[in-house]
Amino acid sequence: MKILVVDDEMDVRSLFEQKFRKEIRDKVFTFNFAHSGEEAMKYLSEEGGTNLLILSDINMPGMSGLELLGKVRHIYPQAPPKVIMITAYGDSNNRQQSEVLGADDFLNKPIDFGNLKERLSLELG
Amino acid sequence: MSRAERVPEEVNSREYLRKIIHLNAIKLDRLWLYCGQEDTTNADWKTINTVTLNDLNGQSYPWSGKGWFKKSFIVPVALRNQPLYFQMVHWGASEIFLDGVKLASYGKIGNSRSTEHTFLPDECISFLPDNRLVHHLEVHYSNHHINLPGAPSIFHGFKLSVSEQPILYREKIIDYSLGAMSISFCLGFSLFFFFVFWFYPQRLASLMAAIWLLHFSFIFIPLYLIGLNTDGEFSRFCILTWQIAVGTINSSVILFYYALYYDKLPRRSWFVVGISALIVLAICIFPQVGKYVLLISLLLLFEVFRMLILGYQKDRNKFWILAIGQPLSLFLFLLAIVNIFGIFPEENITTGRFISIALSDLCVPIMLALQLAWEFGYANRVLQKQVVQVKELLEENIIKEHEKQELLAAQNETLELQVTERTTELNQSLETLKATQAQLIQSEKLASLGELTAGIAHEIQNPLNFVNNFAEISEELLDEMEAELDKGETAEAKAIATDIKQNLQKINHHGKRASSIVKGMLDHSRTSSGKKEPTDINALADEYLRLAYHGFRAKDSNFNVTLETNFDPKLPKIVVISQDIGRVVLNLINNAFYAVGQKIKNRPATNDDGTYVPTVEVSTRGTAAGIEIKVADNGSGIPEALINKVFQPFFTTKPTGEGTGLGLSLSRDIIVNGHGGTLSITSTTEGKETGTTFTIFLPIINPST
Numbered sequence: 001m002k003i004l005v006v007d008d009e010m011d012v013r014s015l016f017e018q019k020f021r022k023e024i025r026d027k028v029f030t031f032n033f034a035h036s037g038e039e040a041m042k043y044l045s046e047e048g049g050t051n052l053l054i055l056s057d058i059n060m061p062g063m064s065g066l067e068l069l070g071k072v073r074h075i076y077p078q079a080p081p082k083v084i085m086i087t088a089y090g091d092s093n094n095r096q097q098s099e100v101l102g103a104d105d106f107l108n109k110p111i112d113f114g115n116l117k118e119r120l121s122l123e124l125g
Numbered sequence: 126m127s128r129a130e131r132v133p134e135e136v137n138s139r140e141y142l143r144k145i146i147h148l149n150a151i152k153l154d155r156l157w158l159y160c161g162q163e164d165t166t167n168a169d170w171k172t173i174n175t176v177t178l179n180d181l182n183g184q185s186y187p188w189s190g191k192g193w194f195k196k197s198f199i200v201p202v203a204l205r206n207q208p209l210y211f212q213m214v215h216w217g218a219s220e221i222f223l224d225g226v227k228l229a230s231y232g233k234i235g236n237s238r239s240t241e242h243t244f245l246p247d248e249c250i251s252f253l254p255d256n257r258l259v260h261h262l263e264v265h266y267s268n269h270h271i272n273l274p275g276a277p278s279i280f281h282g283f284k285l286s287v288s289e290q291p292i293l294y295r296e297k298i299i300d301y302s303l304g305a306m307s308i309s310f311c312l313g314f315s316l317f318f319f320f321v322f323w324f325y326p327q328r329l330a331s332l333m334a335a336i337w338l339l340h341f342s343f344i345f346i347p348l349y350l351i352g353l354n355t356d357g358e359f360s361r362f363c364i365l366t367w368q369i370a371v372g373t374i375n376s377s378v379i380l381f382y383y384a385l386y387y388d389k390l391p392r393r394s395w396f397v398v399g400i401s402a403l404i405v406l407a408i409c410i411f412p413q414v415g416k417y418v419l420l421i422s423l424l425l426l427f428e429v430f431r432m433l434i435l436g437y438q439k440d441r442n443k444f445w446i447l448a449i450g451q452p453l454s455l456f457l458f459l460l461a462i463v464n465i466f467g468i469f470p471e472e473n474i475t476t477g478r479f480i481s482i483a484l485s486d487l488c489v490p491i492m493l494a495l496q497l498a499w500e501f502g503y504a505n506r507v508l509q510k511q512v513v514q515v516k517e518l519l520e521e522n523i524i525k526e527h528e529k530q531e532l533l534a535a536q537n538e539t540l541e542l543q544v545t546e547r548t549t550e551l552n553q554s555l556e557t558l559k560a561t562q563a564q565l566i567q568s569e570k571l572a573s574l575g576e577l578t579a580g581i582a583h584e585i586q587n588p589l590n591f592v593n594n595f596a597e598i599s600e601e602l603l604d605e606m607e608a609e610l611d612k613g614e615t616a617e618a619k620a621i622a623t624d625i626k627q628n629l630q631k632i633n634h635h636g637k638r639a640s641s642i643v644k645g646m647l648d649h650s651r652t653s654s655g656k657k658e659p660t661d662i663n664a665l666a667d668e669y670l671r672l673a674y675h676g677f678r679a680k681d682s683n684f685n686v687t688l689e690t691n692f693d694p695k696l697p698k699i700v701v702i703s704q705d706i707g708r709v710v711l712n713l714i715n716n717a718f719y720a721v722g723q724k725i726k727n728r729p730a731t732n733d734d735g736t737y738v739p740t741v742e743v744s745t746r747g748t749a750a751g752i753e754i755k756v757a758d759n760g761s762g763i764p765e766a767l768i769n770k771v772f773q774p775f776f777t778t779k780p781t782g783e784g785t786g787l788g789l790s791l792s793r794d795i796i797v798n799g800h801g802g803t804l805s806i807t808s809t810t811e812g813k814e815t816g817t818t819f820t821i822f823l824p825i826i827n828p829s830t
Contacts, residue, residue, distance in 0.1 A: 011591055011631055018598045018624055059678050064685060088586070110590035113597070 001124060002047070004032045004081075006040045006056040006068065019113045029120065037063025041071060044081075052081035053123060055107070058094050066097055073102035082123070086111060153198060153262065153285045161192045170195070191236060191267040198262060200254050204289055210249040215283030216357060217268035218244055223252060224261050232357070238269040243357020249288075304349040307487065311342035314490035321497065329388065333381035334493045340377040341489050343370040368408050373401040375425035378451075381493075382432035386439050400425065446499060450492025457485030565787055582679065585642050588635035595628040595635070602628070642672075659698040662752060662823075666692070666710050666743050673714040677722070686721055691744035699752055699823055705799055706823070709792040710743075713756040713819045716788070717741040719779070720760025720817060727761070751802065751824035762810035762817055771806060796821055 005016055013033045023029045032047075034040035037060060044052075054072065058065035069083055082104040087094050095106055107116065158170040200209065211228065213219060218232030218241050232244030254260060266283055315338035322331035347363035347370070376397045383390050433451060436444040606621040670688065677684050721739035728737065739759065746753045763771060770776045772793045789804075796804040800823055808817040 009587060009591070011595075011635070014627070014631070015591070015594050015598065018602065018628070019594075059675065061674070061688065062685075064678075067685070109586070110593060113594070 001028070001120075002030045002032065002052045003120070004034060004040060004043055004052060004054045006034045006037065006054060006060070006065065007086075008035050008057065008060045010035065020117075028124070036060055037065065037068035037071075040068055044072065044075070049076045049081035053120070054081050054083045055086060056083060057086050057109075058088075058098075066094065066101060069098060069101045069103055077102070079104055084119070153196060153287065157194045157196045159192060159194050161190070163191070165193050190269065191234060192265075194264040194266060196262050197259050198287070199259055200287075205254060205256060207289070208251045208253050210251050210288050212249050212286050212288065213246045213283060214285075215266070215268070216243060216245055216360060217266060217283070218242055219246075219267075219283060220265040221250070221285075222263040222265075224257070225263075228252060234265060234267040235269070236267075241267050241269050241357075243269075243360075245351065245357065245360060304345055308342050308345050308349060310487055310490050311338045311345070314494055315339040315342065318493065318497070329384040329390070330381060331497070333377070333384040334497065337374075337377040337381045338490055338493065340370060340374055343367075344374065365408065369405050372404040372408060375429055376401040379425060379428050379432060382429070382436065382447075386432065386436060397425065397428065446492055446496045450488055450495070454485045454488030454492070457488060566791060585639050588639040588642075591635040592632050592639070595632045599625050599628040599632075655702060657700045657702050660701050660703040660706065661696075661698055662701075662706070662745055662754060663692040663694075663696055665703060665707050666690075666745060666754060669707055669711040670714055670743050673711055673718060676715075677718045681722070684718070684722055684725075685739070686718060687738055687740045689740060689742040689744075691742065693745045693747050693752075696745050696747045696752055697825070699825060701800055701823060702795075705795045706821075709795050709804075709821060710754060710756070712788045712792050713821075714741065714743065716819075717756050717758035717760070717817070720758045724760045751822055754821040754823075755818055757816060757818040759816040762815050763806070763808040764810055768806060768808055772804075796823070800824075 005012060013031075016031050016033075017024060020029055020031065024031060032043060034043055037056075040054065040056065041063075049072070054068075056065040056068055063071075065085060069085065072081065072083055083102070084105045084107055085094075085098045085103045086107045086109055087098065088109045098106065105119070107119070157173050159173050160168045160170050162168050211221065211223075213221065213229065213231060215231070218234045220230045220234065221228045229250045231246045233240075233242035235241030262285070264283065264285065315335045318331045318335035318338060322328065322335060325331065344367060347367040351360045351363045379397050380390065380394055383394055429451065433444070433448055436447060602621050602625050606618045606625070609615075609618040609621065667690065670690065674686070674688060677686075718741060721741060724737070725739060742755070742757045744755045744757075746755070767778070772789050776790075793804045796802045802821060802823040805820050805822075806817065807820075809815050
């Protein structure tokens with residue numbers, strides 16, 4: 001399963017790579033990283049949305065996570081790709097907007113990687 | 126020449142005696158026989174009643190030219206055998222014969238004015254009458270002055286009288302003394318009025334009164350002079366003078382009234398003077414028409430009476446004296462001349478006439494003197510009253526002044542106290558104000574801090590998350606590493622160790638990142654240390670741009686803006702109070718974000734063609750003089766009317782509660798007063814260039830200073 005992580009923070013990559021070291025090694029998940037909404041859209045246009053799960057931050061310079069969600073759902077009105085938004089704790093406003101825009105789920109920031117793993121294994125069914 | 130033999134019957138009557146014996150004198154003024162021819166032989170003698178105009182009673186005057194007069198008279202027994210005296214009064218020439226003997230001769234009888242030597246007799250002729258009952262008197266007389274207009278009537282004929290003593294001069298003496306009295310009266314008063322004018326020239330009426338009286342005296346001086354001399358020609362000159370004086374006297378009267386009522390002579394005075402000049406000319410050139418000219422002068426009387434009436438309307442106090450005096454004088458004068466009412470006894474007619482003339486003469490100076498005296502008295506009374514009033518007022522004023530000064534002193538004291546109180550209050554207010562200002566500045570800082578908080582939270586949250594995550598992972602990695610080591614997989618353990626090492630570095634990095642943010646926040650909120658230090662403006666601008674951006678994004682996740690930075694890489698470090706400059710840059714960036722945010726909000730949905738890309742650009746540039754920091758947005762711009770207000774304290778376009786209105790004011794204070802720089806603004810509200818650009822210029826200052 002392909003997972004596209006969209007976050008402007010560079011260190012997110014090494015965090016994910018270390019956390020999912022085994023899964024990456026066993027090729028359970030394939031992680032791709034985009035540092036902005038624009039990069040994510042570029043990835044989508046190149047790779048398509050099948051068998052893809054997008055994990056997106058909201059506050060990013062340039063295209064924000066919500067915009068990205070809007071655009072994704074514009075192209076793919078329904079999952080796949082599934083889009084899970086990472087929202088700050090208690091940010092009900094962004095959460096509501098994400099729901100309206102068609103987000104499939106939410107994760108609170110800071111990311112609890114234990115929860116994330118469970119959530120992702122659910123996806124694998 | 127023959128003598129009249131016939132004695133009139135009435136001569137012997139008691140009546141006649143009573144008439145002629147008057148004060149021991151025989152008046153020979155009635156019942157003469159007259160013959161106009163030179164040769165009286167067989168001539169027709171005409172009886173006339175009088176030889177003087179005084180008693181003419183309407184009879185035509187017969188003695189123009191030359192003629193003979195004769196009369197018989199009786200010397201009473203008591204007067205016989207003693208010297209008697211003849212007195213002749215006339216203005217002509219005469220020869221007197223008594224009982225056929227030539228008694229006296231005055232002047233030279235002639236046929237015309239040029240051949241006649243006119244004479245005014247002034248002496249008595251004595252004679253000793255014999256025992257005859259009746260004496261015959263014959264007078265050869267010529268008179269060519271009859272036509273001289275205005276000549277006193279007494280000179281139109283002759284007046285002959287006989288007395289026991291030469292007392293017939295009495296009339297003359299009375300005449301002289303009364304005349305002299307009138308003249309000296311008039312001249313004296315004239316001088317007096319002139320002196321009054323001399324010392325008080327403001328009263329022009331005094332001068333006019335002096336002129337009037339001088340003029341008035343010239344009516345009497347010629348008459349007086351006629352009486353004093355015997356020469357006919359000089360008398361003629363005197364008569365002319367008299368005529369002129371009489372003809373023009375009313376002008377002086379009018380001018381006096383003008384001066385009295387108007388204080389200044391009005392223009393029509395010239396007219397009055399002109400009329401008088403005409404009268405003088407007429408009398409000098411045509412003496413024959415003189416008496417008609419005198420009538421013209423009567424016209425001036427109308428003006429005199431008009432002025433009297435005007436005086437009544439203008440000033441009644443001044444009016445009464447003149448209103449009585451003026452007509453009285455005129456009345457007495459006319460009375461003297463005409464004796465209209467015959468109020469004087471016939472015997473005393475001359476004396477009475479002289480007295481009334483004298484009284485008439487005196488009327489004017491007396492009237493004027495009374496007028497002046499009254500006026501001065503009145504003025505003095507008024508002045509005295511006023512002096513008293515002035516004195517009272519002065520005293521009142523002094524008292525009031527005193528009170529005023531006291532009041533003023535009291536007020537001054539109160540004022541001083543109030544000033545002191547107010548100063549104290551003002552000082553307190555100033556202190557309060559200073560404290561409030563400090564508080565305001567602090568709240569402005571806190572307000573911008575508030576705007577930052579969300580951004581800062583985000584900024585801190587991220588590194589903290591990394592710290593937590595990397596720490597967590599590292600712990601897990603250590604467990605894994607232990608497991609690998611237990612398995613003897615050294616290579617794998619080493620790889621994990623490398624990861625852990627990297628993680629620790631990341632932890633360190635993010636920790637530092639978080640603490641630097643916290644430091645920045647503290648720096649911002651802390652009261653400015655005032656310490657200037659070399660600062661990298663590029664770094665400072667970048668840092669605050671990020672903070673501001675995240676702050677806005679945190680508040681409104683829809684908010685999006687294209688950030689453009691254009692930092693001069695060669696920008697030197699500059700000595701500034703970095704917190705202060707940071708605050709300014711933050712403030713400007715926040716404003717720029719707000720501006721583009723507002724533009725997005727306010728754009729009508731229909732007009733949203735998607736071409737608007739909200740952009741905020743922060744740029745720096747180094748110049749020889751200093752550095753320039755520009756914060757530009759492409760918001761709606763600031764209208765020209767408001768552009769001068771943006772730096773005013775408490776000016777804000779933000780809704781109530783959102784902005785303190787102090788941001789730009791404080792920013793300017795920091796840049797201009799704190800760093801000697803400038804903070805300028807350019808803004809456009811229309812066209813492609815719409816937006817606002819703030820430019821900070823900071824001069825390069827030597828750190829040692």
